[in-house]
Amino acid sequence: MIHFEVIKKHSHSSARLGLLTTARGKIETPCFMPVGTQATVKALTPDDLRGFGAQIILGNTYHLYLRPGHELIRSLGGLHKFMNWPHPILTDSGGFQVFSLNELAKVSEEGVAFQSHLDGSSHFISPERSIEIQEALGADIIMAFDEPTPHTADLGQTEKSLLLTTRWAKRCKDALQSEDQALFGIVQGGMFPELRQQSARQIMDIDFPGYAIGGLSVGEEKSLMYDITGHTAPLLPANKPRYLMGVGTPEDLLQCSSMGVDMFDCVMPTRNARNGSLFVKGGRINLRNAQYKSDSGPIEADCPCYTCKNFSRAYLRHLLMAGEILAMRLLTLHNSTFYQQWMASLRKAIAEDVPFNLDWSDQILSG
Amino acid sequence: MIHFEVIKKHSHSSARLGLLTTARGKIETPCFMPVGTQATVKALTPDDLRGFGAQIILGNTYHLYLRPGHELIRSLGGLHKFMNWPHPILTDSGGFQVFSLNELAKVSEEGVAFQSHLDGSSHFISPERSIEIQEALGADIIMAFDEPTPHTADLGQTEKSLLLTTRWAKRCKDALQSEDQALFGIVQGGMFPELRQQSARQIMDIDFPGYAIGGLSVGEEKSLMYDITGHTAPLLPANKPRYLMGVGTPEDLLQCSSMGVDMFDCVMPTRNARNGSLFVKGGRINLRNAQYKSDSGPIEADCPCYTCKNFSRAYLRHLLMAGEILAMRLLTLHNSTFYQQWMASLRKAIAEDVPFNLDWSDQILSG
Numbered sequence: 001m002i003h004f005e006v007i008k009k010h011s012h013s014s015a016r017l018g019l020l021t022t023a024r025g026k027i028e029t030p031c032f033m034p035v036g037t038q039a040t041v042k043a044l045t046p047d048d049l050r051g052f053g054a055q056i057i058l059g060n061t062y063h064l065y066l067r068p069g070h071e072l073i074r075s076l077g078g079l080h081k082f083m084n085w086p087h088p089i090l091t092d093s094g095g096f097q098v099f100s101l102n103e104l105a106k107v108s109e110e111g112v113a114f115q116s117h118l119d120g121s122s123h124f125i126s127p128e129r130s131i132e133i134q135e136a137l138g139a140d141i142i143m144a145f146d147e148p149t150p151h152t153a154d155l156g157q158t159e160k161s162l163l164l165t166t167r168w169a170k171r172c173k174d175a176l177q178s179e180d181q182a183l184f185g186i187v188q189g190g191m192f193p194e195l196r197q198q199s200a201r202q203i204m205d206i207d208f209p210g211y212a213i214g215g216l217s218v219g220e221e222k223s224l225m226y227d228i229t230g231h232t233a234p235l236l237p238a239n240k241p242r243y244l245m246g247v248g249t250p251e252d253l254l255q256c257s258s259m260g261v262d263m264f265d266c267v268m269p270t271r272n273a274r275n276g277s278l279f280v281k282g283g284r285i286n287l288r289n290a291q292y293k294s295d296s297g298p299i300e301a302d303c304p305c306y307t308c309k310n311f312s313r314a315y316l317r318h319l320l321m322a323g324e325i326l327a328m329r330l331l332t333l334h335n336s337t338f339y340q341q342w343m344a345s346l347r348k349a350i351a352e353d354v355p356f357n358l359d360w361s362d363q364i365l366s367g
Numbered sequence: 368m369i370h371f372e373v374i375k376k377h378s379h380s381s382a383r384l385g386l387l388t389t390a391r392g393k394i395e396t397p398c399f400m401p402v403g404t405q406a407t408v409k410a411l412t413p414d415d416l417r418g419f420g421a422q423i424i425l426g427n428t429y430h431l432y433l434r435p436g437h438e439l440i441r442s443l444g445g446l447h448k449f450m451n452w453p454h455p456i457l458t459d460s461g462g463f464q465v466f467s468l469n470e471l472a473k474v475s476e477e478g479v480a481f482q483s484h485l486d487g488s489s490h491f492i493s494p495e496r497s498i499e500i501q502e503a504l505g506a507d508i509i510m511a512f513d514e515p516t517p518h519t520a521d522l523g524q525t526e527k528s529l530l531l532t533t534r535w536a537k538r539c540k541d542a543l544q545s546e547d548q549a550l551f552g553i554v555q556g557g558m559f560p561e562l563r564q565q566s567a568r569q570i571m572d573i574d575f576p577g578y579a580i581g582g583l584s585v586g587e588e589k590s591l592m593y594d595i596t597g598h599t600a601p602l603l604p605a606n607k608p609r610y611l612m613g614v615g616t617p618e619d620l621l622q623c624s625s626m627g628v629d630m631f632d633c634v635m636p637t638r639n640a641r642n643g644s645l646f647v648k649g650g651r652i653n654l655r656n657a658q659y660k661s662d663s664g665p666i667e668a669d670c671p672c673y674t675c676k677n678f679s680r681a682y683l684r685h686l687l688m689a690g691e692i693l694a695m696r697l698l699t700l701h702n703s704t705f706y707q708q709w710m711a712s713l714r715k716a717i718a719e720d721v722p723f724n725l726d727w728s729d730q731i732l733s734g
Binding site: 038039040042043044045047067068072075076082083293296306310312314318322324325326328330 | 405406407409410411412413414434435439442443444449450451660661663673677678679681682685686688689691692693695696697
């Protein structure tokens with residue numbers, strides 16, 4: 001199981017410096033979890049991940065269930081051994097992908113029927129089935145199976161959905177047999193503060209070792225995402241980790257850390273990298289831009305990543321334009337390093353109790 | 368420039384153990400040069416290359432001329448600096464690709480007119496232009512611009528082609544201004560031993576610091592390739608390096624090393640890797656095969672590569688089937704390591720003057 005300790009509170013915001021201890025290692029929070037959808041953070045090895053300081057990564061249950069299959073992974077010793085990552089892993093429940101990758105997914109009280117995005121085959125995932133799959137994968141932290149609510153849902157739809165999520169959360173807890181996996185509950189409630197409060201109360205009543213805020217960063221206005229996060233985070237127990245799912249830009253990480261969120265995940269650094277969109281102090285640059293064609297400098301002068309220490313923008317742009325696989329790895333290394341460095345700087349600010357540099361990030365890190 | 372020394376002759380074959388010294392480092396021969404077409408050996412970093420013992424790599428002039436352009440590379444300090452590979456590089460002349468990638472290439476006494484395979488734009492490369500481009504790239508060893516002869520050409524066509532190659536070789540030598548690049552001549556003559564002899568004599572008359580055998584491994588029968596190599600290699604000066612272009616399988620490297628060839632290059636280890644075709648003792652395996660789906664063992668038990676030390680066939684097969692970029696890197700690492708280990712074992716056999724294990728390789732390494 002896990003142990004969470006708040007080491008220091010930020011006097012300038014609601015941010016907390018925390019230490020999340022699992023059987024496979026400690027995680028300093030606030031933390032960012034690189035996304036390893038298909039048992040790999042795209043283009044990176046486990047050595048690469050440790051090299052830039054990743055302490056925990058995320059795996060996607062939906063994808064791993066469909067390919068290569070959770071029973072195969074179980075038979076090979078679980079996800080950690082399968083991908084040779086002996087450090088902490090969190091798996092999501094599959095709920096989000098079932099909906100986002102299957103427009104015709106059918107929800108019932110029992111669960112969700114859907115077709116595989118790979119081959120169209122029919123599948124059914126219930127709360128119990130999600131827990132069974134996540135137990136086979138063996139992540140250190142697993143998530144309750146929820147129904148994500150569209151941000152356009154009205155109050156009635158949203159309440160109906162959050163009530164289903166509550167019933168499913170209870171079934172998830174009842175289904176869990178593994179004693180060394182920590183199951184987190186997920187708060188839904190869409191864009192309605194009163195429903196967020198209702199969901200938080202119900203999910204906390206079930207009692208989990210950690211709580212996530214779900215259903216945000218799904219198309220709503222940024223200010224609304226901040227409002228709902230700022231409203232919801234303080235409703236959650238101060239002594240347990242708070243995880244904001246699927247968020248976000250470097251600025252989002254700063255803003256939401258300051259609201260008391262401890263854990264984040266997002267495909268942004270890795271996906272952007274593969275498109276040539278790179279995070280630098282001063283904003284983002286798109287390496288496809290012709291202005292970098294003969295630029296002999298690194299992506300970022302003081303970045304400690306292998307890419308910045310060894311290669312010029314001109315070379316990296318060439319690899320990108322030529323469709324070379326090496327570009328994917330080198331650019332992913334940079335963006336991932338940027339994110340880990342960014343979280344380390346937030347933790348340092350909390351440890352030293354100095355204000356987050358909001359103006360600065362506002363200006364240069366609007367992702 | 369370069370210095371070549373034959374350190375030991377194999378008493379069981381015509382193989383030689385050599386040391387090729389360049390300003391940027393020494394190369395033990397017989398050697399295999401990984402192919403870095405577009406200023407990268409696909410999916411690998413310079414650290415990866417050094418990790419498995421590559422001492423020299425090959426760059427393709429045709430590709431680099433078209434993208435990013437040789438003048439850009441020159442302005443950034445040359446190919447070594449551009450790709451951060453401070454060790455020896457050999458560039459080809461562009462001749463082979465001009466023909467193989469452009470069905471409508473038009474040859475005249477002056478040179479070759481062709482359209483870019485990237486955007487259809489018109490280009491012209493002459494012997495002088497090829498040398499100018501290769502000087503801009505700055506490789507340690509550069510190649511004369513030749514006309515590769517189709518293996519189906521008759522004796523008349525082949526002789527006409529080799530005579531043009533001879534005139535072009537002379538023009539290449541006359542055009543070379545750089546004093547720190549070694550220009551190798553190329554022997555043509557197709558599938559006709561008497562024409563190989565004629566070409567070798569003419570090219571040696573011009574006098575180069577090294578000689579290549581071109582126009583082989585282009586579709587002819589394997590036994591014919593061996594016959595022509597075995598006929599041509601001993602015609603070349605014993606005190607200069609001999610390079611068999613575009614060859615080949617592990618067995619080819621063994622067979623042709625035993626004929627006195629010192630240098631090889633081929634896309635086979637890297638391209639095959641990306642398709643899941645892996646070299647192992649005992650032959651080749653295709654990782655896409657369902658039999659590896661739950662195989663918990665490494666690609667090869669005693670292989671020293673990062674991939675074999677860290678990942679199972681089942682995991683690598685999953686990455687490959689899922690189209691993950693990481694598969695490209697890990698499988699390329701394995702095949703490239705296999706090739707370097709293979710060359711090291713040939714050099715060891717020469718050094719210890721034990722016979723090459725032809726039966727063994729015959730049986731298990733027919734690529």
